[in-house]
Amino acid sequence: xxxxxxxxxxxxxxxxxxxxxxxxxxxxxxxxxxxxxxxxxxxxxxxxxxxxxxxxxxxxxxxxxxxxxxxxxxxxxxxxxxxxxxxxxxxxxxxxxxxxxxxxxxxxxxxxxxxxxxxxxxxxxxxxxxxxxxxxxxxxxxxxxxxxxxxxxxxxxxxxxxxxxxxxxxxxxxxxxxxxxxxxxxxxxxxxxxxxxxxxxxxxxxxxxxxxxxxxxxxxxxxxx
Amino acid sequence: xxxxxxxxxxxxxxxxxxxxxxxxxxxxxxxxxxxxxxxxxxxxxxxxxxxxxxxxxxxxxxxxxxxxxxxxxxxxxxxxxxxxxxxxxxxxxxxxxxxxxxxxxxxxxxxxxxxxxxxxxxxxxxxxxxxxxxxxxxxxxxxxxxxxxxxxxxxxxxxxxxxxxxxxxxxxxxxxxxxxxxxxxxxxxxxxxxxxxxxxxxxxxxxxxxxxxxxxxxxxxxxxx
DNA sequence: GCCTAGAGTTAATAATAACTTAATATTTCA
DNA sequence: TGAAATATTAAGTTATTATTAACTCTAGGC
Numbered sequence: 001x002x003x004x005x006x007x008x009x010x011x012x013x014x015x016x017x018x019x020x021x022x023x024x025x026x027x028x029x030x031x032x033x034x035x036x037x038x039x040x041x042x043x044x045x046x047x048x049x050x051x052x053x054x055x056x057x058x059x060x061x062x063x064x065x066x067x068x069x070x071x072x073x074x075x076x077x078x079x080x081x082x083x084x085x086x087x088x089x090x091x092x093x094x095x096x097x098x099x100x101x102x103x104x105x106x107x108x109x110x111x112x113x114x115x116x117x118x119x120x121x122x123x124x125x126x127x128x129x130x131x132x133x134x135x136x137x138x139x140x141x142x143x144x145x146x147x148x149x150x151x152x153x154x155x156x157x158x159x160x161x162x163x164x165x166x167x168x169x170x171x172x173x174x175x176x177x178x179x180x181x182x183x184x185x186x187x188x189x190x191x192x193x194x195x196x197x198x199x200x201x202x203x204x205x206x207x208x209x210x211x212x213x214x215x216x217x218x219x220x221x222x223x224x225x
Numbered sequence: 226x227x228x229x230x231x232x233x234x235x236x237x238x239x240x241x242x243x244x245x246x247x248x249x250x251x252x253x254x255x256x257x258x259x260x261x262x263x264x265x266x267x268x269x270x271x272x273x274x275x276x277x278x279x280x281x282x283x284x285x286x287x288x289x290x291x292x293x294x295x296x297x298x299x300x301x302x303x304x305x306x307x308x309x310x311x312x313x314x315x316x317x318x319x320x321x322x323x324x325x326x327x328x329x330x331x332x333x334x335x336x337x338x339x340x341x342x343x344x345x346x347x348x349x350x351x352x353x354x355x356x357x358x359x360x361x362x363x364x365x366x367x368x369x370x371x372x373x374x375x376x377x378x379x380x381x382x383x384x385x386x387x388x389x390x391x392x393x394x395x396x397x398x399x400x401x402x403x404x405x406x407x408x409x410x411x412x413x414x415x416x417x418x419x420x421x422x423x424x425x426x427x428x429x430x431x432x433x434x435x436x437x438x439x440x441x442x443x444x445x446x447x448x449x450x
Numbered sequence: 451g452c453c454t455a456g457a458g459t460t461a462a463t464a465a466t467a468a469c470t471t472a473a474t475a476t477t478t479c480a
Numbered sequence: 481t482g483a484a485a486t487a488t489t490a491a492g493t494t495a496t497t498a499t500t501a502a503c504t505c506t507a508g509g510c
Contacts (some may be wrong), residue, residue: 091336098346111316121323134300172301175371216371218384
């Protein structure tokens, strides 16, 4: 099992459902735990600290909603993803479920495939993805390949130029102060003159051909189409 | 209007649905925009930079899924919440929709109340601390982007002008004495003539086009719609 | 090890935008 | 109405950035 595998806890009183979900989620590489009632769900949640918890609403001992409320009251589970699963599909139940702090509310019957997809969508959103390719209209910046393309045409940037461009482009619109730029690209210890940034900015502008870096005089620079 | 108002864009070809959603979301304090087809949705998304976008899957020009894919490929929209809305409720459509990067997928018909609740659940999870953005009616002031918008149109202010506007706008209605303004914007040591403030105020008024700074003769200035 | 090309930096100068001032006009309120 | 305060305008001054070229440094080829 992958060491970085995400832990999922499934709490449902029906053994069939536990098994089907366990099978499908394991197949996707998740480390799966199960519980058969509300108390067991709480106990295992505390011990395992899962990344995501699927709670059936109708369970013995404690309902899924109660478990959800209890978990959300704890600081430890503030960032845990909670998904409610239920046969109660009326508006009132849905609203109540989501208002207790659940991240999603799915009505039964649900196909395992759909459930897995929804779980993956939740993970995609709630766990920060690593730095990847940036696309901004006709400009693409790939830090893996160290490659910049403008309208499909590859541009060759030097290391510092690339790092500076990536810094600005990964938050388009946001202004970066000269100090921030120095810290991020050059590091805190290194001391370079103020003109150094200007010269790099100029080279980037020159090589890219398009005007995508805006000067905010007295403040810094920002990436902008 | 609430200062922390979040912007929601609704794209659906049915006027009834647009209207119902707009009504219900506005009632919850969101700032709502609408689009009637895929192309308009893209255009408005780029211009408005909403926090959340509701996309009908079946739309003229471009489908909701196409719009979603296009948006997700852009760095600018990587943190925008996207919610697909559709009559297609089969597993395949749901999986496909979520896999294009949507954050939620809701089948029609859906009660407006449920939709609003789901949207609030999404915001609860995905809210990013939009540090310091001031939104006052049609004016937004973003210190991170160093950007002022009036009715969606960006206005370019110089550093001192921006700082002065931000100072006044962060406490609308409150009068700032000329001394306070000098201390806050220029600092205690710097000594400048009295007319300097006037000239900056004038430039702001001129550039913004709308009359949002009121003179209180003998006292100072205040921000006011 | 020496040479070379390109990266990175610096420094000098030019260009530009921001800021301030001062002179004049206008408004406001006793 | 008239004095005080603010608005407006244009011109002057300063601060910041752009540009250019020369210089240093480093990695890789020979």
